[in-house]
Amino acid sequence: DGGITQSPKYLFRKEGQNVTLSCEQNLNHDAMYWYRQDPGQGLRLIYYSQIVNDFQKGDIAEGYSVSREKKESFPLTVTSAQKNPTAFYLCASSIDGRAADTQYFGPGTRLTVL
Amino acid sequence: AQKVTQAQTEISVVEKEDVTLDCVYETRDTTYYLFWYKQPPSGELVFLIRRNSFDEQNEISGRYSWNFQKSTSSFNFTITASQVVDSAVYFCALSEAYSGNTPLVFGKGTRLSVIA
Secondary structure (H helix, E strand, O other), X not given: OOOEEEEOOEXXXXXXXXXXXXXXXXXXXXEEEEEEEOOOOXXXXXXXXXXXXXXXXXXXXXXXXXXXXXXXXXXXXXXXXXXXXXXXXXXXXXXXXXOOOOOEEOOOEEEEEO | OOEEEOOOOXXXXXXXXXXXXXXXXXXXXXXXXXXXXXXXXXXXXXXXXXEEOOOOOOEEEOOEEEEEEXXXXXXXXXXXXXXXXXXXXXXXXXXXXOXXXXXXXXXXXXXXXXXX
């Protein structure tokens, strides 16, 4: 089955700790994205990558970091510098990142910082 | 700058009623793409439709239909004979071909509740 997997589904962390969210895809897509969703809000772009070893900041990149060492994987680290990290995080991928591309989403990770 | 407005925050309908979700967008590009996604309670966004700016034909897919009107910058979504399984948050989104802005901009979503 082709798709996007995110793990874990729920994640709890203490304030001040870094945490890494996993995103893997087997769709052979070049582009991958990370979004943050807060209650009653739309999705806001954190980072995106259109090719291995390259990525760009989105609208709300402060306090987050990413890597893209493999085409299939795009992990997101929420650092202690992120002031309000509790949110629902969604990963997506698309064929090559052009405007016409359809993005397909994973099931999401709900992060709660205690 | 690109922007998507979904003015309806929440809508409740009784099963079998028709319902229209509004989407108004702003863009300076002449080439752009509009999308609708459904987010059921499980949280995953499900792609519904993509429309490019040069194709103003309305589209129908089963109980779903979309009305794209460039004159009013709107891309509205209608569900005919709604069902309880249609209960979800629906997002409209926009991407511009040449502006170099953020790849996809989402509206804040409309929460649809279909009551049996």
